[in-house]
Amino acid sequence: MTDHVTDRIKARSWRESVVEYIRVEATPADKFGHQPRLYALAQQIAKGQDCDDDVLFAAAWMHDLGVFIGHRPSDPVELARWDHVPYTISRSRELLPQWGFPAEKLEVVAETIRTHEAKYTPLVPEAVVLRDADILEQLGAIGALRAFVKVGRDTRYATYSDVIPVLERALTVLPGLLQLEVSRELARERVAALRSLLEAIRAEAAGNLH
Structure with missing residues (x-):
């Protein structure tokens, strides 16, 4: 700068x-x-x-x-x-x-x-809040956008198929890591949106996602 x-x-x-x-x-x-x-x-x-x-x-x-x-x-x-x-x-x-x-x-x-x-395990109130917020950012439509934009520019994700397991893990693991009830409430709609998106991708790709 x-x-x-x-x-x-x-x-x-x-x-x-x-x-x-x-x-x-x-x-x-x-x-x-x-x-x-x-x-x-x-x-x-x-x-x-x-x-x-x-x-x-x-x-x-x-x-x-x-x-x-x-x-x-x-x-x-x-x-x-x-x-x-x-x-x-x-x-x-x-x-x-x-x-x-x-x-x-x-x-x-x-x-x-x-x-x-x-x-990580947060030890102060601000850390609990920020960690929950960061988890929520990995769910829903925003979570999917943030994951898919890495395809082709991040060496870990050469194709769309490389991203799907990341989103599936987010869907199954991350909601259970939220610490606050308000965060879990906010997660419900995001989880539903991400699950619906993944189901649609699987259906439309019919095994041919690359």
Whole structure:
């Protein structure tokens, strides 16, 4: 990022600065939509929970920084071993204070980012909310879009057939990992939509999906 862009970001409120930074850094461009959707979901889930909205905002917008092109390794072998979370936490600790984010909240942001993936056990309320929101983003029509867009540009997914098992696993495993009742309620419609889509794909492909 050029110095004049960095300076322009610093002149904004810290939330505006975060959004502007991610808008510039989110590559491929379709990666950008995940952040505002995730924060909106987190806000919806967090109603009635003892959560700090500053932490939720910062963690939701920054949590995937290490998966963007330019932040992750370009070498395929290194990329296959890449864990983006430590990098994202480190960069968040560096960048957020520069934009005016409260320093005393940085460790909670780090902890929330650390356990945002379904395979981890969240230990703070904000992490529980963000993890549930991230799981919901892998279900429904949005989950399918996010999976299918990887075909041909992610070495793990050369064809549509490579994506189907990922969506099937999401359908069978992820809903059971949600921790909050409000999240489970939100998941019902998404699960039904994803199940219907997979059934339609199987029926229309008639064994010839590639």
